[in-house]
Amino acid sequence: MKQTSDAPPSGEELLRILAALANPHRMRILATLWANGRNYISQLAREIGISRPLLHLHLNKLEEAGLVRSEMELSEDGKALNYFEVTPFEVLLHPHVIEQAAQSLPPENRKEDV
Amino acid sequence: MKQTSDAPPSGEELLRILAALANPHRMRILATLWANGRNYISQLAREIGISRPLLHLHLNKLEEAGLVRSEMELSEDGKALNYFEVTPFEVLLHPHVIEQAAQSLPPENRKEDV
DNA sequence: TTCATGTGTAAGAAAAATCTTACACATCGG
DNA sequence: CCGATGTGTAAGATTTTTCTTACACATGAA
Numbered sequence: 001m002k003q004t005s006d007a008p009p010s011g012e013e014l015l016r017i018l019a020a021l022a023n024p025h026r027m028r029i030l031a032t033l034w035a036n037g038r039n040y041i042s043q044l045a046r047e048i049g050i051s052r053p054l055l056h057l058h059l060n061k062l063e064e065a066g067l068v069r070s071e072m073e074l075s076e077d078g079k080a081l082n083y084f085e086v087t088p089f090e091v092l093l094h095p096h097v098i099e100q101a102a103q104s105l106p107p108e109n110r111k112e113d114v
Numbered sequence: 115m116k117q118t119s120d121a122p123p124s125g126e127e128l129l130r131i132l133a134a135l136a137n138p139h140r141m142r143i144l145a146t147l148w149a150n151g152r153n154y155i156s157q158l159a160r161e162i163g164i165s166r167p168l169l170h171l172h173l174n175k176l177e178e179a180g181l182v183r184s185e186m187e188l189s190e191d192g193k194a195l196n197y198f199e200v201t202p203f204e205v206l207l208h209p210h211v212i213e214q215a216a217q218s219l220p221p222e223n224r225k226e227d228v
Numbered sequence: 229t230t231c232a233t234g235t236g237t238a239a240g241a242a243a244a245a246t247c248t249t250a251c252a253c254a255t256c257g258g
Numbered sequence: 259c260c261g262a263t264g265t266g267t268a269a270g271a272t273t274t275t276t277c278t279t280a281c282a283c284a285t286g287a288a
Contacts, residue, residue, distance in 0.1 A: 015136060021212065022132035023246090024219050027125065031216035034209040042264060054247060056266075072265090078255050079264045086209050093205040095148040098135065102145035105138050137276090156234060168277060170236075186235090192285050193234045 006090055008097060011105035013066075017091060020065035025050060026058050030067060030086060038085035040073075059084055122211060125219035127180075131205060134179035139164065140172045144181060144200060152199035154187075173198055 009017065020026060025048075032048060033039060039047070045055040062068045063084075070084045091097075123131065134140060139162075146162060147153060153161070159169040176182045177198075184198045205211075 011138070011141065015138065015141070017207070018132050018136035019245095021207065022129060022136045024125070024129065025246095027129070027212055027216045028219065030209065031213040034213045040264085051248070052265095053249085053267080057246080075264085077257085077263085080254075081264070082266095088209060089207065091207040093131070093135065093203065093207060095144065095200050095202060098141055099145040099148045102141045105142065139276095154234085165278070166235095167237080167279085171276080189234085191233085191287085194284075195234070196236095 008100055009091060011101040011103070014091070014097075014101045016065040017067065017089075020061050020067055023058070023061075025054075026062055029055070029058055030062065033068065033084060034086045038083050040081040040083050044084070122214055123205060125215040125217070128205070128211075128215045130179040131181065131203075134175050134181055137172070137175075139168075140176055143169070143172055144176060147182065147198060148200045152197050154195040154197050158198070 021030070028048060029044070032044065036047075041055060041059065042052055045052040048055065059068065059070070063070060067087055067089060068084050069087050070082055073081050073083050075081050135144070142162060143158070146158065150161075155169060155173065156166055159166040162169065173182065173184070177184060181201055181203060182198050183201050184196055187195050187197050189195050
């Protein structure tokens, strides 16, 4: 019944989450989905006021980070609509959390590695 | 005695913080400073294994986001050392926090604005 | 003076992220 | 069939971020 507190994210996971959130469009997208509930791409694009391909790209980044999830659904008139909704998340940003996450990062180019 | 819980960051603040943390080098820099305590640039560059100008650049980003602070200090032998240390921070990443932060973002290019 | 240490920053290359435009395909309804 | 709606994605321009290299300046010790 894992619910009370999420396991601390790995370095890569945390990086993906941070990069996904560190953009005004994606921030607004997530905020809109959270405030107004699930919605499909074309409609959401109109509401936010950005092009559909651009929204598509941003939603992909959010989904890869696990912050939203999508589901195909048939509308009454037979259109295939791709609905997105926020995946509830809760990540604490604290120096100690960063320290832990950094330990699982690949050992990066040291001077000796050359 | 503001200490118990920080005020929720504005959209711009949060964006700066997220962008600052969303980078493996800067994550490692912060982690090292937190684990080993304050240190000056040249020494930290050697420990982490990146060039000093590059570290300088990353430390600037971290400082602009308010995640580290710096202080000039004279060493025993008279060198001016720029010491950096982590500014303790605590930011909760949650859909509702994002929603609040997004409200203080500039109204971005709508289709109508053209 | 010269060398080793520290500081800072500017210029340009290189890489990554962002955004637009255009195309392709599907279904329903007139 | 055709137009309006939905889906996806690829190609290329543009912008931003990242990184290297090089320079300039300061101090203490040999």
